[in-house]
Each structure stands twice: as structure tokens, then as C-alpha cells.
Amino acid sequence: MMQQQTPKPVVIKFPKFRIKALPAVVLSVLLLGFMLYFVLPVLHIRFLDWIVPLMICLAPLLAIRRLRKILYVVYPLLALWLILAPFFSSGIFNSGSYRRMIGEVEKTEFSDLVAPVNLDQVPILDSAFAKDLAAKKLGEDFALGSRVVLGNPTIQMVDGKLFWVCPLLHSGFWKWITNTSKGTPGYIKVSATNPQDITFVRELKGKPIQIRYQRNAYFGQDLYRHLWWNGFAGIGLAGDTFELDDNGEPYWTITTYTHKIGVSAPEATGLAIVHAGTGEIKYFPLKKSGGIYDDSKIPAWVDRIQPSYFVLPQLSWWGKYVHGFWNSVFGKRDLLRVTPGYNVIYGRDQRSYFYSGLTSVGSDEGTVGFALTDTRTKSSHLYLVSGATETAAMRSAEGKVQNFKYYATFPILVNMNGKPTYFMTLKDSAGLIKMFSFVSVRDFSLVGVGESVRSARDNYQMALAGSRTGISPEAADKQATLTGTIARFGSDTTDGRTYYYLTLAEAPDKIFIASSNLSSRLPITRAGDQARVSYLESADAEITLTAFANLSLGDK
Template sequence: MVVLIGVYMFIEVPNLNPLFFDGAVFWAVIITGFVAVWGMFRFGEIIIQLNPDVSQGERPVNYVSRRKFPKWTKFLLAAPWIFIVLTLIFSSVFIQWKAYRDQLGTSQVMEFASDMQAVDLRQVPVVDKELALNLADKKLGERPSLGSQVVKGEATIQRVNGKLVWVVPLQHSGVFKWLTNLSGTPGYVMVSATDVNDVEYVENFKIKYQENSYLLHDITRHVRFHGGWFTGIADPSFELDDNGQPYWVYTTYKNLRGFSLPEATGAYVVNATTGEMNRYTIDTIPEWVDRIQPESFIINQIDNKGEYVRGWLNFADKDKFRSSEGHMIVYNNGRCYLFTGMTSVGSDDSAIGFIMVDMVTKDSMVYQMSGATERAAQQSAEGKVQHLGYRATFPLIINLGNEPTYFMALKDKEGLIKQYAFVSVTNYSIVGTGETIQLAEQDYRLGLKSAGISAGIADTSTQTKAQGVVLRIASEILGGDTEYKIILENQQDKIYLLGAVLSDELALTQVGDKVVIEYMDSGDGVLQAVSFDNLSFSQK
């Protein structure tokens, strides 16, 4: 039995802390097994018959009890299971519903326009996890010998030196590949979240410790054998420091009530190359670590807050809410957040607000505004291009000129990005699509203008007005949308880009006409116009 227990502990590396459910069950089974076997030999006898008479109903192995088990042995057998049952009852929602409701804490109510950072459309993430893995796979395909040795691990979005990227670790494709590469797999693939053409294979760092690896090279087994036997651990995340060194950030947690309400307390940070490991609290975690709070913990806490807002006897569902069907990791003012909508129970398409939770400290902010859920926004965007059969990625909510806006990519059946879409949160019938982000934005702004929404038409902090005489004008068609390019006589070093949707006057504008252009200055000499007026028409 000792040998079997040792093998089980090495393979499954369970939590041995009896204050956690899996640890309590482990010790209950151990105590039950040892006491039962000891009692059988102590108070009885096992008789083995080498030639049993089957016709007489004799069995080859029989157990004969010489006397009854003492009461103390029965108590010892029952005690651990009684402890588990009582703890489950004590930590149930029927008794602890206030703790379930309040675990997330009090959220700070924020104004979206002033507190959500305005987004730079050149830095908006367009690559989702599925596309990141496909791009990483394509990058590995450039090295045929490497593709047969490794497989892709879980992609993690993170900010590295100010750049938003997906990082995909390379893992052993089998036990024989592991045996021939005990020093680790050769690196990872880094995919830009904002540029599908920016994919880099980094081979300067070995990844010796991996998820689902073998023997002591498995990251969970490594953490357990180096001090983590009695600690709750969850959600290993693959992250890079500012020098590109890969680490595993393994969340540590405790239960607030019995076996329930797991609460993150810090993390083990493990060097994926050397295995060097340090334990940190939330307050002492290195600045480059983006995430400690497991996403599943946060979503459960949001749902519990909405489910038990008026206790567990609220059968009328008064004031109940839940998180949206999906969520996204976003960055705001340099911090990593989980962002999701909140919708009333029973409502499928309308959100009552949005919540943003810091993935390190768990501080939360609520934006109280009604609007469409993420799924409703996806359906609205897909409806505008239904003739093309594109599917929308999970949307990112952004601050576009103080207007809360969903942004998403539209992909074909092969998973390639074909168009982009902007959808108003407050009125999801306003949709803008285009082959480029700029064209989609122009289409969206026109929709806002038609709906009488002026707050989102322009970001005045970067908006500039230019007036002059047209030196050159030309047009080109991009994905079915016409875009004009204009150079003014007094600003010959600048090119103004204007979508045809901005004004009907563009098609009639000629060289020599006097015009006024309002534009967004991106700082690269190419200026994206947001409005256009041909003064020559009014003068004539």
C-alpha cells in the first residue's frame, strides 16, 4: 500500500493539505485503507484454499472474523468522511451566501469616457488566440525539422516591453522526443497582437519545464516537489520578463470558506529554463508579471455577486445579473484586466454594464451603461457581411472618441482576417465595416453621424483642420470601398486619405479646388481624414 500511495503521489501530485477538498479526500482514503487492512489482519484471518470445491460453493479466498472491530476503529474509519461532509455543509451557499456574494469586493463605479483610455487604432489588437496559434504553426512550418520535434502549447496574451503579443511555448511532441532533448525545447513563438505579419521565433531560451511533461520536468510536479505539497496551486501561465526569459507563473490560493471560495494569494514564479523558483505574494510580485488572478476565479466571483445579490431565496430573480458569454484580456493604462459585460438574468442581447477586474490585485471597476452584449455585437457585424459568410472574433470594447465601441475582426472559413468591424455598444444597429481598420472606422463614424451621435465622431485631442488648394487627387478601390488621396499645394509633404463615405463632393473634386479637411494626425506623414468640405462649390 505504501508503494502504491507513493506511485500515486508521484504521478498525480495531489494537494496534501486537508483544508482543501482533494487533500481531505486523499487523507480520508489513506486512513480508511490503512485502518481497514490493519483491522482485518488484527481481528480476523484471510484463508486461501488452493483447491476449492466449486460444486460446494467454496471460494478460493475467504475472510474469517475472529471478533468484532472495536468502536474506536469504526470511529477512526468514519471521522475523515464526517469531516468532509460537515465542511461541505458549512461552506455551502445556503449557509455562506453573503461570502459568495461579497468575495469580489466593492467595485468602483467609473465613467467610461474619462476613465477608459482612448485607443490608438494603430495598436488595437486584431489577432485572437486562434489566429495566433495558426500564425505560430505557419512559422514552425518554415523549419520542417523543428515541426516534427515539438507541438504548440497554450498561447498567452501579454505586454512585453510595451508591445502587446501572444506567446506560444514549444513543447515536446512525445516521450521519445523528450528523452532526446532533456535540456528542453528550443524556445517559443511570439506573435504580435496588432500585426499579423509580425511573427518571431525566439530560440535563445530553452524551455525545460513544461505543462504535461515527464517525470520532474513537468511544471506541476516540479512545483509540488519544491515546497508546494500543502499549497493550493492553479492556472499556470507562460509569461516573459522584459529580457524575453520565459517563466511559469503558477497561482497560489486559499479557500475562504471550507472547501469553497478559492482566493488567489500570490504565485510561484518558475524559470522555465533552469527551474529556479520563488514564491511571491500579490504585493511583492515582479512588475513584469501581468496575471495572478485565474480567469475562472474572477468569472465565478462576478456570477456569484449577481446570483446572490438578494440571497439564495430570490426565486423571482430580482436584480440578478451574470457575466456575458465570453470575456477578454485587455490593457488599460499599462495594467492587465479581465473585461466582460454584465447582463440581466433572462436577457440575451442587452448588457446592463461592463466590469473590468485587475488581473493582479483584483481591484474592479464597473461602467454602468446599457447596451448590447458581446454576442449581440458579433451577430450585428456578421449580419452586415452575411453575403460573404464571415465570422466575427470575440469583440474588444474600446474608447473611440469617447464613444464605447466594440471592435472585432471578420474572418473567413480558413480563419484569415478579411475585414474589420466597429459596432456601437449603446446602439448595435450602428455598424461600420471595411477592408482596413481605417475604412471600417470611416464607415462607423458615418453611421454615428447619421444617427445623430456627435460625441464619437472625432477625438479632438488629435484632430486637426487643414485648408488649401488641391494639387493632386486620385482614387483607388480597396475591397469594394473607394478611398481618395489628396495633396494640397501648401502641404506637399503630406498625403490625406479620405473614404468616399465622408462626402459626396469627393467624387466631383478637381485639381485647383479649395478644400477644408479635418484629419487625425498619426505622426507618419499619412493623415486619415474625418470630414471634408469643398469650398469651391459654395463659392461658385
């Protein structure tokens, strides 16, 4: 019997993949050009986004024997820098520096910074609703609506009025390539206070608006590539805000920044302003003077220099590292955190501020105060007041109209009778504004709702006047008292509540409003009675009373 032979293994030899020196260098250079043109890394040691592209560009050079040993050292060093730099830049080693990033936080009186609410200037439209209205306006032009999309709306002060401004952007590569010379034709302005005031701005002074440089453009018209190749390759570029100058000319404002703590903690260093049509670039560096940034050389029409995603983390670090890093992990003594969400409000000085609530760690419903940060200089003001968070205030407003199942938008902060007050709109399931609401920050059970801003204000002030909360100390010195003869007296029922209106012969230009919650004498008061009224001084023709006494009926 023949013995079966064991089959010999078959060895398949693959040819070694080798690249000669010259092709390797050429490939490396091509990769470098691709990375520089399309990836646009920040070429600075304080940034990390250049490391991985560099490692990819160097990879073909591994085929060159003379460079291989060097690259075997370079790659681990780059990897170590990528790992260790963020670690040593963290709060473990730099908690004090992180806390000082926001600068000095000044304690201030709320009324000193925020002017009393002007009902005609209360922004009742949020970003989502403004964009919906702009989309409907855009939809009126069927041909245009198929080739452009709306950019993110930006709230800004234009000629003393608040507007949401939405730029028109290219809807894709092929739409861009057929409109490279003309760009997109204009922008849409939506009044933040009047949903009927919507303007499609296509031209200025008889010349068409052409937005060529934008995020949705390609190659040389891409906004960030345009900046990168014009001297901004070695500095960080944060955000792109669409803003209008005093003449309605469209610009992009982009914040330049560096990292202050190793490779972390972004800090604004200046502002690049790019004309959306011509691409002209103007740069304004930010310099500190007296501990705060000097923005005097930056055009006044620019509302925002400091991005919200720089300011809010810095506020968070200020509250988190109050006693160093380890206290934020274990003891957690005196820690503060920023409440979810923020908004932009305008102060007495017509400057915009980021508003954010501050609450103690572990508290879900209550705030210990709130911070207002200048969106240009980053100067921050702290107002200490115990009260409700924005979320709690929203639920309180929704509870007032729970039978309608309306939902509240994120509130803005207003000054009502010298008291910080949340204002929000109430929407139905279709996203349409149905009602308005004011909620006290100090006591979120004090709620006023109405189908108009004025009726909601009156409802709220009546609740405020009859509550234990009363008038805030900082507003007490603005309270006026007047004694005289009632010239006219009447009543009106609005939203199920009876309001009483009266005028005094001694002040015929003022109409005073109150409800029976303020005084039980009001329902039996009539013209000719002697009365003493107290109210907060206001330029409004209709003023809500804070106190009422009918002297003819024996009140003292």
C-alpha cells in the first residue's frame, strides 16, 4: 500500500508596494495642497486641528528610507502633543486661569442696566417664528425659492428698531455654479415686534444686492476660505454673523480668537468684517484698556463681537472654579452653574447683552441671580436675586393656559416696575403665537397672560400690585404719589378680569389703571371723589397703580 504524501503548502508572494522618492514627495505636496485649500487648518501651535492633516501629508514620505527614521520620531511626538496638550490645558492645572477668563463680574442694580419695558419694543417673535415668516415671504417668489435657502436669522438693532435679518444663501453646488457672478439676491428683514412688518430687501440705492461671499459658496467665494487665504490662516475664526450697517449694506462679522490656556479656553482677539458682495475685508483688533476690551474703533452698528459659545462657558468656569478644581469634583461648596438656554436683550445704552440665569449646583427650579454680558466688550454684570429658572417660569405660564395646551417660548428678561420679569409668547401646536405672558422672576406664581402684550402687562401688574412681593427696593425711589379729584371713572372687563380706569383733574394727561385686588373701594368709587394714587413714574399715557386710597370714603 502506497503511503499518501503530504501536500506542500503553496506560498503566494505579493509584490512589495514601493514608491520612489520623487513620486512620494509629489504625493505629499499634493496632499498638503489639498489640506490647505479644503480643510483650512489653523496654522498655530495653540491649535490642534493642523496635526492630523500634517500626519496624513507626511505619510507618503515613509517610503523614503532616509526620512523614515525621522518620521518614526515625529509621529509619536505629534500624537503625544495631541493627547497631552489638552490634558495639561485642562482645569485640573489651570482652574484659577479658567475662572478669570470672564474678567471681573460687577454686581449691579437691575434697573441701572435694563430700561423699563416699552411695550412697542418688546420682541414678541423668536428666531424660529421669524424664520417661518421669512420663508413665507420667500415662497412668494417661486423661481427664487427653488435656488436659495434662508440663513440663520440674527436679531439686531436697525435704525433704533429690533429686526430679525435672514440672508439668502445658495441651496447647493449647482445653484452656486450658475450664480457665481451674481450671488444671492438680498436678505429678508422681519420686525421682532410686529409680525406684519416683513421686508424683502433686494436692492439699495437702485443697485441690486448680491451676496457672493457666504458659507454656502464654494472655492474662492467660500467665506472662510476667502479669509484664510487673505491673511487669517494663523488665527482662529469663530462664527459668521450676518449684520447690516446703518445704510442696510450686508456684511459678515467673524470673530478672530486664540486659546488663552494652552490649547483650550478660546478668547476673542478681534473682528473681521467682510462685505457680503465685494468680499472687502476690514480687521479691527480688540485691545484691553482698564481690564475690559476697548471696542471704540469697531463700527457702532456691529451688535456682537463675543460669540455666545465663548461667553457662556467662561461664565460657567467662573461659577465652577470658585474654590479650585477639586472642590468642583468633591466638596462642591459655593458652586454656581449657568441655567440651560440664553437670550439677547438690549440695555438702556442700546447695546446688546447675553442674558443667562445662574443657579446653585443641585437646584433645579431656583436661581440665585443672573448675568448680563456685553456682546461687544464681554464686560459682565451680576444681579443677585432669588427666583425661578427660565424653565420653571415657562411651566408656570403654560399652567395658566393649560386648557388650551399652548407651549411657552424661551423667555427674555424685561424690566417691569423696576423688577426683573420674564416675558414669553405662548404658541399652539402649529407654532402660531396665541397669547403673551409675563412671569415674575422672584415669584413665578405671579403670572399675567393676555391676547395682547398690553393686556398681559396689565394682568401681570395687577397680580404684582396685590402680591406680597410689592415693589423692588431699587424702584421704590421712582414711585410717585398724587392726590386729587377723580375727573373720569370707568371700568372694562378683559380676559375675565375687571379693570378700573380713572383720571385726576390735577393730571388730565394720565390714565390710571387698577383692579379690585388693589383696593376694595374701587368698585364703589365714582367721579368727584377725592383720591390718593401711587404709581411708578413712566412716560406711558396709561399707568398701572401700585396703591389707591379713596379719601372720600374714609381711606387714609
